Amino acid sequence: MAKKEKPKATNIRAKKVAKALMENNGTSVSKAMREAGYSKNYSKNPQTLTKSKTFQDWVEYYLPDELVAEKHNALLNKKDPLGEIDTQAVKSGVDMAYKIKGKYAPEQIEHKITAVEIIRYG
Numbered sequence: 236m237a238k239k240e241k242p243k244a245t246n247i248r249a250k251k252v253a254k255a256l257m258e259n260n261g262t263s264v265s266k267a268m269r270e271a272g273y274s275k276n277y278s279k280n281p282q283t284l285t286k287s288k289t290f291q292d293w294v295e296y297y298l299p300d301e302l303v304a305e306k307h308n309a310l311l312n313k314k315d316p317l318g319e320i321d322t323q324a325v326k327s328g329v330d331m332a333y334k335i336k337g338k339y340a341p342e343q344i345e346h347k348i349t350a351v352e353i354i355r356y357g
Contacts, residue, residue, distance in 0.1 A: 239299050242292035248272050249284060253293035307331060 242250075251271035255262055264281035277283065284290050310328035313321040333339050 239296045242289065242296055246289045249287065249290045250293050252284065253290060253297055257294075257297040 248268075248271040252264065252267045252273075255267040255270065256264065259267075264285060265278045268278035268281060268284060269275065273284070307328055310324050310331075313324035313328075315321045
């Protein structure tokens with residue numbers, strides 16, 4: 236698999252955040268933003284950065300879709316030490332595939348009212 240061409244955008248901080256997230260699994264976006272030099276206020280709303288085209292280009296550069304698909308396929312076909320299919324890995328892989336493809340229905344929350352109290356002011 237050929238390495239993706241570097242994004243033309245030169246937002247160095249966005250590049251640092253994307254790289255930090257790919258290298259340090261578990262680092263929060265907000266923490267990576269602060270370490271890259273973004274203000275505390277800006278880093279409180281990481282979606283402002285993560286939805287930007289520049290950031291998305293850097294994420295694609297460091298984590299190309301082809302690599303994700305390759306690893307996802309390996310997860311779906313993972314076997315345990317006895318050669319049996321690893322059902323937990325497959326379950327996680329299928330769940331991930333549905334999420335990536337947007338196949339899950341939007342979450343619905345049922346609200347149930349069990350009692351109504353009438354208060355009179357007067």
